[in-house]
Amino acid sequence: MCDLQVDPEKDPVLARALVGTLRDEWRPAADAMRSAHEWERRAYITLTLAAAARRRVEWLKNWLKARPDDRDAVAVHHAMESLDGN
Secondary structure, eight states, X not given: OOOOOOOTTTOHHHHHHHHHHHTTOOHHHHHHHHHOOSHHHHHHHHHHHHHHHXXXXXXXXXXXXXXXXXXXXXXXXXXXXXXXXX
């Protein structure tokens, strides 16, 4: 599983997104996904956010409700389901 410990100095965008998940805020996660231009980085952010959603899913539900066609939100949702084995 992904490590949810992110150094805010080395990865401020992802650290901000993870703090947002604890506050049920989805916009920092959307910003983190938008910032990922390389596949490896995108996969890392997607899986880290999926692991965060397994622990607290409300922020992801809010994101999907606000933007049901957002491919980034859908990717995080599917990654969360795959971590759950669904």
